[in-house]
Amino acid sequence: MNTRRNALHVMAAALAAVPLGALAQADYPNKPVRYIVPFAAGGLTDVMARLVGQKLTEPLKQPVVIDNKPGANANLGADMAAKSAADGYTWLAITLTHAVNQSLFPGLPYSLEKSLTPVAHLATSPLVLVVNASNPARNLQEFLAQAKAKSLNGGSSGNGTPPHLGLELLALNAKIDVQHVPYKGGAPSLNDLLGSQLDFIVSNLPESLPYIKGGKLRALAVTSVKRHALLPDVPTFSEAGLAGMEIENWTGLVMPAGTPKSIVDRVAAEAIKAVKLSDVSERVAGMGFTPTGMGPNEFGAVIQKDVARWREIVKERNIKAN
Structure with missing residues (x-):
């Protein structure tokens, strides 16, 4: 009896020594995930988020619930996500628009690069x-x-x-x-x-x-570097005689800054697998997307590059939000 009691004490002490955050990460996810799409339902970003969210429901063994929060040039939903708990249960779909918003709206209540953490670059x-x-x-x-x-x-x-x-x-x-x-x-x-x-x-x-x-x-x-597979007879701007027109719109998944790396890495891995599944890649390719599947570091570099690039163009062209 004493041996059993001692074993229970040892187990309790061991569990007490493990940070609650670590236990939560090990058990992740144990409830539905909210995937905020800051655009209207049926749009391009919404379609990608729903496809990926549906595919991630099985490996995560929890529902991924799409929550459309359009408004304020996609800043409304982004701000909601940035202010959410950094526990892995709030995801946000972002696009090139969010990189541009950083210079287009100087008074934003969140920072794309500081308030949110990159998870997966899904498609361009x-x-x-x-x-x-x-x-x-x-x-x-x-x-x-x-x-x-x-x-x-x-x-x-x-x-x-x-x-x-x-x-x-x-x-x-x-x-x-x-x-x-x-x-x-x-x-x-x-x-x-x-x-x-x-x-x-x-x-x-x-x-x-x-x-x-x-x-x-x-x-x-x-605006792509190479001709698009769905429009093989249409030249790139460069081929047609106008340089400097390379633009790739993109869509990706981010979480609130401070989300544990183990959760970010797990979701990133599953999201990358999802966009590479034949039924997903074929469907999005038929819509004009190119599946990418980049992880947090590569996606972070894309965000950083586009924030800097469009800051200069917004300034030079004096582009205004309204």
Whole structure:
């Protein structure tokens, strides 16, 4: 009896010596995970988050619940995540937009690089310069000739979004005058381009791809380093004669800063496995994404690079949030 009592005492002492945080990490996860998507349901980031979240439910043995929190140029949901407990139960989907927001909104209540920790870079997609199929411009040079003859109206999915950045970079590098027309999302801007109320959009490829394939829009150039597999006949901007237009929109997963490394590494490993599964990679590739699957360090380097790059462009072009 004494032997058993002594053993129990030893076990209790051993457990008491283990930090509660370490026990929680070993048991992670023991409840559902909240995956905040700071964009509306049905958008590109939302689709990627749902695909990955669904795949991670099985290895983590807990539901991954998508929580759409759009607003304030994707800053509302990001701030909520940044202020959440650093226990691994709050995830956040981010995109290139969040890197740009760091300079576009000087008074942000959170820092992308200090308040959040990178987990996994999931996928990228280029932008594509599109015009209405009725536009006589058949290539980039003919389009630029139009733009130099008169000021053109270019739409975007909103101030500070990748399509807006693509428009500003195009104006900067081609030395043309364009009038930016922001919309509340990619769909309404594309609708006005289809209706000839706009002259062009430097669009997210997954958003405009169906209209390009359907012959309603004409793609003139893509912002990727190489031609895109789904648009093999469309040149890169560099091939078409305009350098400096390389832009890759991306989507990834982050957690609040201070989340234990063991949890970050585990979720990163599972997320990378998920985007490399054939059913996931084939589906997202068909939408215009390229699955990447980078871990925390590589993803952190991407964030740091894009924050610095777009800070300079926002300043030079005097891009405003409103």
